[in-house]
Amino acid sequence: MSGKRVQTELEKSRTRRMQFDILKKAASYLVLSVGTLAMVAPFLWMLATSLKTPGEVFSYQRPWWVDWVPTSFVWQNYVKSWEVVPFARFYLNSIIVTLLTTLGQVFTSSMSGYAFARLQFPGREKIFLGYLATLMIPSAVTMIPVFILLRFLGWVDTYKGLILPGVFTAYGTFMLRQFFMTLPKELEDAAKIDGCSYFGIFWRIILPLSKPALATLTTFTFMGTWMNFMWPLVVVNSQEKFTLPVGLAYFQSLHHTDWTLLMAASMMMLAPILLVFIFNQRYFVEGIKLTGIKG
Amino acid sequence: MGTAPVTGGIDQIEAAKKIKTGLKNSTKEALAGYCFLLPNLVGFLVFTSLPVIASLALSFVKWDLLTPPAFAGLKNFVQLFQDRFFWKFCWNTIYLMLGIPLGMIGSLAVALAMNQKIKGIVFFRTTFFLPTICSGVAIFILWRLIYNPDFGFFNVLIRGFGDLIHVPLEGPNWLTDEKWAKPALIIMGLWQGIGGHNMILYLAALQGIPRDLYEASDIDGANGWQKFWAVTWPMISPTTFFIAIMSIIGGFQAGFDAAFIMTGGGPNGSTTTIMYYIYNNAFQWFNMGYAAAISWFLFVVIFVITLLYWKVAGKTVHYY
Numbered sequence: 339m340s341g342k343r344v345q346t347e348l349e350k351s352r353t354r355r356m357q358f359d360i361l362k363k364a365a366s367y368l369v370l371s372v373g374t375l376a377m378v379a380p381f382l383w384m385l386a387t388s389l390k391t392p393g394e395v396f397s398y399q400r401p402w403w404v405d406w407v408p409t410s411f412v413w414q415n416y417v418k419s420w421e422v423v424p425f426a427r428f429y430l431n432s433i434i435v436t437l438l439t440t441l442g443q444v445f446t447s448s449m450s451g452y453a454f455a456r457l458q459f460p461g462r463e464k465i466f467l468g469y470l471a472t473l474m475i476p477s478a479v480t481m482i483p484v485f486i487l488l489r490f491l492g493w494v495d496t497y498k499g500l501i502l503p504g505v506f507t508a509y510g511t512f513m514l515r516q517f518f519m520t521l522p523k524e525l526e527d528a529a530k531i532d533g534c535s536y537f538g539i540f541w542r543i544i545l546p547l548s549k550p551a552l553a554t555l556t557t558f559t560f561m562g563t564w565m566n567f568m569w570p571l572v573v574v575n576s577q578e579k580f581t582l583p584v585g586l587a588y589f590q591s592l593h594h595t596d597w598t599l600l601m602a603a604s605m606m607m608l609a610p611i612l613l614v615f616i617f618n619q620r621y622f623v624e625g626i627k628l629t630g631i632k633g
Numbered sequence: 634m635g636t637a638p639v640t641g642g643i644d645q646i647e648a649a650k651k652i653k654t655g656l657k658n659s660t661k662e663a664l665a666g667y668c669f670l671l672p673n674l675v676g677f678l679v680f681t682s683l684p685v686i687a688s689l690a691l692s693f694v695k696w697d698l699l700t701p702p703a704f705a706g707l708k709n710f711v712q713l714f715q716d717r718f719f720w721k722f723c724w725n726t727i728y729l730m731l732g733i734p735l736g737m738i739g740s741l742a743v744a745l746a747m748n749q750k751i752k753g754i755v756f757f758r759t760t761f762f763l764p765t766i767c768s769g770v771a772i773f774i775l776w777r778l779i780y781n782p783d784f785g786f787f788n789v790l791i792r793g794f795g796d797l798i799h800v801p802l803e804g805p806n807w808l809t810d811e812k813w814a815k816p817a818l819i820i821m822g823l824w825q826g827i828g829g830h831n832m833i834l835y836l837a838a839l840q841g842i843p844r845d846l847y848e849a850s851d852i853d854g855a856n857g858w859q860k861f862w863a864v865t866w867p868m869i870s871p872t873t874f875f876i877a878i879m880s881i882i883g884g885f886q887a888g889f890d891a892a893f894i895m896t897g898g899g900p901n902g903s904t905t906t907i908m909y910y911i912y913n914n915a916f917q918w919f920n921m922g923y924a925a926a927i928s929w930f931l932f933v934v935i936f937v938i939t940l941l942y943w944k945v946a947g948k949t950v951h952y953y
Binding site: 351355358362363365366367369370373374376377378379380381383384387395396397445446447449450452453454457458459460462465468469472474475476477478479480481482483484485486487489502503505506507508511536537540561564565567568571572582583584586587590597600601603604605607608611612615616619622623 | 659662663664665666667669670672673674675676677679680681682683684685687688691698742743745746747749750751755756757758759760761762763764766767768769770771772774775776778779783784786824827828833851854856857882885886889890893894908911912915916921924925927928929931932935936939
């Protein structure tokens, strides 16, 4: 093969590769754009429905895309959905339960995570193994005895019963322990020499260095608790203690076909989640990469 | 404290130190360790580890919470194996897991697209992640509307398509037709899952593939298709395996929320999953012992899958 032919061959393959790259990029944009439409469309449908009149929901028009825009924007639906059921109460309950669960979990998990990661004490490995072993136990297994326990304590239908079982998770401890293990030890040694107590090290060195991991755990716990449906459904039976998901399900059972109100209420339930997500987006991505699993 | 007797040896110096700090350093550390651990450990014992043991004990009794529990031996487990509803619901659970491979293909496709140098990546990632974030009761109610046979989004679209090709088309009664209820839940699951956790795991795996592998295959004259199967696919196979296992473990425990809101487990039990059956037994019919037995069956299945994973993954170690 002469040098010239090799060069033309190379050039040919290069142009071929460039063509292929352009094609690949075009295909990617196509996949992502179509996908984005599919992802967003149901939400838009939800928003549109929440602003329609009840009659408008039931009548479908031709051509189909006319359905997407409400003829008159009935903002009143949002007000009305608050009046039909004690929505404000559900909201408040959800906020209380979510905040306390999240705070409690981040607090106790970071402490136990620190103990497992940094402090030497007899039985440490065995206890940690015990934590690890429960990670894969399905929630269904513990749910039944915990319910019986709460019943025995008289905690069924109380905030205690809603909150406490969600506070102590092996998952949070495990995740933070893994993160603490990656922190450099030098700072702690220096602090120890300066006479800093263990709590001082934990509070002034470990926690400030672990902001990303703490934010990730906070976000996951917040979302998980806000959305949790099964446990509140099991524990709570009086209306004034319903969290939003249970309240919404209850709303649906009462007004099965009041689609405009149902959609307005659903929109309001999702609003805080969307806010948390938009502001903490990178913690989701980091958290997923860190543990491989969702919270 | 300052005047330790000079006559002693090392022992006495040690003893003096002990008095000075009150305790030996290692004891102090151990004490601190227990203090830090205690709040979480107490809760962990009360709400996780003791309930696991209690649940095992429960599976050997019959108990409706009103009358005292009666020892039943293996009766619950015998009942489990004879309960044809249970096996039907097992089948439902497995059927619904058809969504897993479909979802994984979708997630990989999206991750491949996002791995190109593309503008607006943050925008795309956000919109694809939205359905995962918003999972929950609100979304299930929304999808109940979307599946409404008369004015739901899907059937309106199908009708519109029919108009376009001048054939009268009608969509199915998605959630009230035994044939369509499970596919309907699967479609919804795909929408929720494709752009979620699995996509991000795939994207991370794709970004971790060394460039020079592609350069080497370029020199060998491989085309894009060959590059995918010879480089990309083997390099991401640990991720694929991990996602598959995690999804299967999750799949066995899934299906309660969506079915409770959208179908009530029907029509004719066609969307009742194992988890839903546990809920019904425990909290609707108060068969606490039987429900505990089912939950242990579930646990054993998941345990076996996890063991398999560790055995196989041990050879191709990848930690996430």
